[in-house]
Amino acid sequence: MTALEQLRGRLAELADLASIEMLTSWDQLVMMPADGAEARAHQLGALARLTHERATAPEIGTWLDELDAGARAGERIDALEQDVVRLARRDWERARRVPEELAAELAQASAAGQESWRVAREHDDFAAFLPALTRNVELARAYGECVAEDGQSTYDALLADYDYGLSTAELRRLFGALAGALAPMVEDARAHSPRRSIHAPVAAQHAAVAGTLARLGVNARGWRVDVSAHPFTAWVGRGDSRLTTRYSDGEIESLLSSLHEYGHALYERQVDPALERTNLGGGTSMSIHESQSKLWENHVARHPAFAEVLAAELAAGGFAVAPTELHAALVGVEATPVRVSADPLTYPLHIVARFELELAMIEGELPTSELPGAWREAMRRLLGIEVPSDALGCLQDVHWGAGSFGYFPSYALGCLIAAQLWEALEAQLGPRDQALRNGEVGAIQEWLAEHVHRHGRRLDTIPLLERATGHALEIDPFLRYVGPLAGR
Amino acid sequence: MTALEQLRGRLAELADLASIEMLTSWDQLVMMPADGAEARAHQLGALARLTHERATAPEIGTWLDELDAGARAGERIDALEQDVVRLARRDWERARRVPEELAAELAQASAAGQESWRVAREHDDFAAFLPALTRNVELARAYGECVAEDGQSTYDALLADYDYGLSTAELRRLFGALAGALAPMVEDARAHSPRRSIHAPVAAQHAAVAGTLARLGVNARGWRVDVSAHPFTAWVGRGDSRLTTRYSDGEIESLLSSLHEYGHALYERQVDPALERTNLGGGTSMSIHESQSKLWENHVARHPAFAEVLAAELAAGGFAVAPTELHAALVGVEATPVRVSADPLTYPLHIVARFELELAMIEGELPTSELPGAWREAMRRLLGIEVPSDALGCLQDVHWGAGSFGYFPSYALGCLIAAQLWEALEAQLGPRDQALRNGEVGAIQEWLAEHVHRHGRRLDTIPLLERATGHALEIDPFLRYVGPLAGR
Numbered sequence: 001m002t003a004l005e006q007l008r009g010r011l012a013e014l015a016d017l018a019s020i021e022m023l024t025s026w027d028q029l030v031m032m033p034a035d036g037a038e039a040r041a042h043q044l045g046a047l048a049r050l051t052h053e054r055a056t057a058p059e060i061g062t063w064l065d066e067l068d069a070g071a072r073a074g075e076r077i078d079a080l081e082q083d084v085v086r087l088a089r090r091d092w093e094r095a096r097r098v099p100e101e102l103a104a105e106l107a108q109a110s111a112a113g114q115e116s117w118r119v120a121r122e123h124d125d126f127a128a129f130l131p132a133l134t135r136n137v138e139l140a141r142a143y144g145e146c147v148a149e150d151g152q153s154t155y156d157a158l159l160a161d162y163d164y165g166l167s168t169a170e171l172r173r174l175f176g177a178l179a180g181a182l183a184p185m186v187e188d189a190r191a192h193s194p195r196r197s198i199h200a201p202v203a204a205q206h207a208a209v210a211g212t213l214a215r216l217g218v219n220a221r222g223w224r225v226d227v228s229a230h231p232f233t234a235w236v237g238r239g240d241s242r243l244t245t246r247y248s249d250g251e252i253e254s255l256l257s258s259l260h261e262y263g264h265a266l267y268e269r270q271v272d273p274a275l276e277r278t279n280l281g282g283g284t285s286m287s288i289h290e291s292q293s294k295l296w297e298n299h300v301a302r303h304p305a306f307a308e309v310l311a312a313e314l315a316a317g318g319f320a321v322a323p324t325e326l327h328a329a330l331v332g333v334e335a336t337p338v339r340v341s342a343d344p345l346t347y348p349l350h351i352v353a354r355f356e357l358e359l360a361m362i363e364g365e366l367p368t369s370e371l372p373g374a375w376r377e378a379m380r381r382l383l384g385i386e387v388p389s390d391a392l393g394c395l396q397d398v399h400w401g402a403g404s405f406g407y408f409p410s411y412a413l414g415c416l417i418a419a420q421l422w423e424a425l426e427a428q429l430g431p432r433d434q435a436l437r438n439g440e441v442g443a444i445q446e447w448l449a450e451h452v453h454r455h456g457r458r459l460d461t462i463p464l465l466e467r468a469t470g471h472a473l474e475i476d477p478f479l480r481y482v483g484p485l486a487g488r
Numbered sequence: 489m490t491a492l493e494q495l496r497g498r499l500a501e502l503a504d505l506a507s508i509e510m511l512t513s514w515d516q517l518v519m520m521p522a523d524g525a526e527a528r529a530h531q532l533g534a535l536a537r538l539t540h541e542r543a544t545a546p547e548i549g550t551w552l553d554e555l556d557a558g559a560r561a562g563e564r565i566d567a568l569e570q571d572v573v574r575l576a577r578r579d580w581e582r583a584r585r586v587p588e589e590l591a592a593e594l595a596q597a598s599a600a601g602q603e604s605w606r607v608a609r610e611h612d613d614f615a616a617f618l619p620a621l622t623r624n625v626e627l628a629r630a631y632g633e634c635v636a637e638d639g640q641s642t643y644d645a646l647l648a649d650y651d652y653g654l655s656t657a658e659l660r661r662l663f664g665a666l667a668g669a670l671a672p673m674v675e676d677a678r679a680h681s682p683r684r685s686i687h688a689p690v691a692a693q694h695a696a697v698a699g700t701l702a703r704l705g706v707n708a709r710g711w712r713v714d715v716s717a718h719p720f721t722a723w724v725g726r727g728d729s730r731l732t733t734r735y736s737d738g739e740i741e742s743l744l745s746s747l748h749e750y751g752h753a754l755y756e757r758q759v760d761p762a763l764e765r766t767n768l769g770g771g772t773s774m775s776i777h778e779s780q781s782k783l784w785e786n787h788v789a790r791h792p793a794f795a796e797v798l799a800a801e802l803a804a805g806g807f808a809v810a811p812t813e814l815h816a817a818l819v820g821v822e823a824t825p826v827r828v829s830a831d832p833l834t835y836p837l838h839i840v841a842r843f844e845l846e847l848a849m850i851e852g853e854l855p856t857s858e859l860p861g862a863w864r865e866a867m868r869r870l871l872g873i874e875v876p877s878d879a880l881g882c883l884q885d886v887h888w889g890a891g892s893f894g895y896f897p898s899y900a901l902g903c904l905i906a907a908q909l910w911e912a913l914e915a916q917l918g919p920r921d922q923a924l925r926n927g928e929v930g931a932i933q934e935w936l937a938e939h940v941h942r943h944g945r946r947l948d949t950i951p952l953l954e955r956a957t958g959h960a961l962e963i964d965p966f967l968r969y970v971g972p973l974a975g976r
Contacts, residue, residue: 016534035710039725046504222523237527
């Protein structure tokens with residue numbers, strides 16, 4: 001076998017292992033009996049260790065060196081294979097830079113930190129979480145220093161795990177401008193588009209979710225739709241997409257979260273089949289992935305025309321509501337302390353706060369012990385609210401407990417990129433109002449496949465975005481999207 | 489790390505991989521959308537290749553040699569560790585004897601053979617299956633020759649994959665005696681205990697299965713009960729047992745099959761926790777596993793006293809039936825061509841026929857092209873019936889299409905061993921009639937845990953049986969069990 005064949009064989013194996021890990025995690029959250037937890041931790045641990053060993057094995061370096069030598073000697077490989085080799089080298093070198101002991105410490109601290117966080121949040125006791133947080137910040141810093149490339153700061157290096165090619169400086173600039181524009185709009189939006197509730201029974205929501213997803217192409221041959229404590233998506237194979245949602249009687253979150261998860265699933269389904277079982281066969285970054293979920297959540301589910309579809313599906317499930325009233329409930333604005341239930345306008349401000357705080361912790365400017373105070377200050381400044389407790393403040397998210405630093409920005413970038421893609425899409429296809437009123441999304445799916453999905457990992461976040469929209473990453477499309485909520 | 493620690497680490501990894509394979513297969517049959525099949529085949533292939541590579545790796549030989557040297561030098565390891573090392577050497581040497589090309593050919597021929605079998609059965613076209621069957625017999629013979637130990641015949645060697653320590657000569661003797669005793673009983677049993685149907689609605693069966701399993705300790709914390717095309721059991725972890733059953737309106741098969749699968753699951757749950765994630769932590773052989781399912785199917789579900797429990801559970805589900813009538817339906821005898829729906833008396837005769845035929849094919853005495861005729865002759869001789877078609881004859885089971893030779897005997901051995909264990913259990917605990925009438929099975933579970941389950945793989949089939957019952961493998965307990973059906 002040639003070096004390329006051997007490399008592609010290993011990459012196919014790693015893709016299969018990643019799918020198995022996805023399935024195993026999905027099962028844990030959706031199907032597993034509770035008493036299976038201990039064995040499942042062992043199983044996931046074994047998969048992670050095996051994957052790490054196979055992904056960092058020295059023979060990959062040998063194959064890559066042989067391919068380099070071949071290229072220097074004038075051997076030709078096609079453009080797809082060049083991308084396979086380019087990303088294989090990037091991933092392999094990055095993974096090899098982490099000493100085994102550090103990788104083990106990170107995994108151990110992540111598990112312990114999540115447990116510490118769970119208990120601390122339950123008792124609203126930040127002090128109980130502080131040692132784990134401090135340890136996680138130290139380890140993340142050590143990890144960032146290991147993987148940093150020339151000229152990268154530690155936080156730059158952490159970012160690259162989720163969004164290769166983004167820089168801290170660029171995020172500072174973007175998020176600064178975003179906060180500067182959004183924060184003054186919050187008060188106006190509260191008056192202009194006040195939050196209101198709709199009490200649709202769970203059975204009607206269930207029927208509406210099924211009916212709406214069916215219109216988008218979700219069928220039993222290639223999809224599962226289940227319930228879990230927190231909505232998420234698993235892609236177990238090209239024809240095996242699994243999304244979850246959750247239902248509560250007083251909320252209509254299920255309509256938004258199911259379309260959000262659908263966006264993640266559609267991205268993975270529409271990657272070019274030629275990339276399957278290579279290292280290029282998945283979504284390219286966390287921010288592009290989040291842009292796909294946000295596009296379906298913000299620009300389809302929250303579109304006034306699509307409210308007619310959602311209202312019709314709720315009516316078919318036995319719950320009557322006027323489309324205008326439903327739309328108003330889906331976009332109502334209110335500054336509250338909790339990120340996951342935030343409205344479309346205030347949501348990115350929750351992220352800006354987290355970005356500022358985690359950057360300051362990683363850079364050593366904010367001692368971890370001072371996080372609660374800094375959190376309250378940020379919420380006051382950005383959202384104009386007082387945080388009632390740490391449980392509803394700096395303890396609300398699992399990320400820092402799990403040791404994830406550099407992840408939060410993708411949530412806000414997803415909002416920005418979704419708006420930017422949506423404008424480009426409508427500029428090319430024309431306004432979507434009439435099509436969405438009829439529940440027709442075929443042209444949207446095709447546009448996304450062509451401009452975003454099919455590329456898989458062949459293009460990183462920024463080149464992908466520039467090619468799809470003709471513009472660098474910008475905040476104006478998002479501001480135009482949320483402007484009407486504040487009467488702008 | 490010592491050689492023993494390294495070995496145990498690898499064995500733990502292999503146990504985790506086996507659990508993941510179990511979960512992945514369970515999902516495929518119970519949860520997976522149909523379009524996920526192609527990706528799933530890749531995933532299972534990757535798991536199988538990785539498992540084979542890790543299980544046959546040369547470093548295992550090095551560790552085993554170091555352990556041997558240590559033992560010669562007087563180093564002591566405890567009895568459990570001795571069994572770990574003993575089985576590790578047996579498994580490793582056996583797996584190493586198969587050349588990689590042959591292993592790949594076997595896997596490929598098994599997949600192709602199953603597909604060929606599926607099509608041939610659908611069209612009742614044995615000729616279409618003949619090339620795949622011939623190939624599978626040749627490959628099984630080649631495989632058996634590779635793994636045969638000193639003095640073993642090829643079929644002995646195949647048997648050892650399912651039941652280590654059994655010999656073809658012993659099976660010939662046992663099955664010959666069994667057929668000689670059973671075949672004359674078939675006609676009497678047809679008259680004495682005729683087959684009769686009970687038409688319980690699916691909803692009532694569903695309620696009865698849930699209610700009965702709950703009495704046996706099945707709860708949502710540690711079990712799943714689902715529906716699949718063919719009932720089976722998956723053990724994903726000590727606290728994660730998953731059984732399936734199936735329902736049809738005109739049959740009460742679900743009551744038998746759910747208790748059958750429960751028996752498999754209970755075996756794995758009650759292995760000594762100290763054996764978990766070692767090479768000893770599962771059931772010891774196919775025949776002992778089948779004895780556990782048959783014990784709950786034949787000796788509990790088909791017990792006249794337990795019919796009162798089943799009838800009460802059906803009544804709770806809205807279907808009234810007299811316990812005596814229900815029991816009569818669960819044990820009714822009729823010689824029919826199909827194994828999977830056979831009654832308890834004729835079932836082992838189906839297996840005797842398959843044993844004779846596959847042994848003759850492996851030994852080259854029966855050309856594969858003559859299988860249909862030989863099948864008809866065997867069914868006439870053993871069951872007194874004419875086979876209406878190959879689809880309901882030699883094409884009814886997937887096993888030979890999948891390349892499994894030496895597997896069938898365990899089905900009949902399971903019946904024999906179950907009866908032998910049940911007699912030993914009642915000899916020690918006293919008759920179970922009153923307890924079963926009350927739905928009390930705690931003492932049965934405990935007896936099985938102590939005498940069968942806890943040992944895991946530490947004892948092979950025959951030593952386990954002799955220790956549990958004080959007797960060698962024999963047919964008389966089974967004949968005493970089915971005798972009353974024929975009025976004996």
